[in-house]
Amino acid sequence: MVYDTHNIFAKILRGEIPCKKVYEDNHVLAFHDIAPKAPVHILVLPKGPYKDMDDFTKRASAEEITALFRAFSQIACDHGLDQSGYRLISNCGINGGQEVPHLHLHLLGGTRLGRMVQAG
Ligand code: AMP
Numbered sequence: 001m002v003y004d005t006h007n008i009f010a011k012i013l014r015g016e017i018p019c020k021k022v023y024e025d026n027h028v029l030a031f032h033d034i035a036p037k038a039p040v041h042i043l044v045l046p047k048g049p050y051k052d053m054d055d056f057t058k059r060a061s062a063e064e065i066t067a068l069f070r071a072f073s074q075i076a077c078d079h080g081l082d083q084s085g086y087r088l089i090s091n092c093g094i095n096g097g098q099e100v101p102h103l104h105l106h107l108l109g110g111t112r113l114g115r116m117v118q119a120g
Pocket of ligand 1: 032033036090091100101
């Protein structure tokens with residue numbers, strides 16, 4: 001499957017749609033999820049055109065991969081989650097329940113989170 005340049009996160013990255021930005025560097029953008037599932041629910045994405053984690057790990061440069069992982073801990077610290085804890089989720093493909101075909105990780109925290117997986 002080729003990368004769909006019309007997906008909503010591609011439009012946010014191009015500045016065509018607004019977002020509530022919390023973090024940005026050369027390779028990463030992070031913003032608040034529009035429908036938060038926890039007191040803190042931030043989406044963290046690479047700026048490059050990667051449709052999911054599988055695509056990213058195969059094609060991204062070492063610099064892009066490092067930037068994404070460093071961003072998680074930076075954002076967690078910025079929101080006071082490094083002490084209380086948090087969860088990172090990346091939905092991948094149909095069975096993963098991915099809705100937007102641009103790689104993003106959900107950074108969730110601010111409360112005791114429930115069960116990790118609920119099928120169905
Ligand atoms: P996923 O199911 O992993 O693809 O998650 C997509 C996420 O994007 C959902 O949690 C949506 O609430 C969120 N979302 C969709 N549109 C926007 C938007 N314009 N700004 C922020 N978050 C969005």
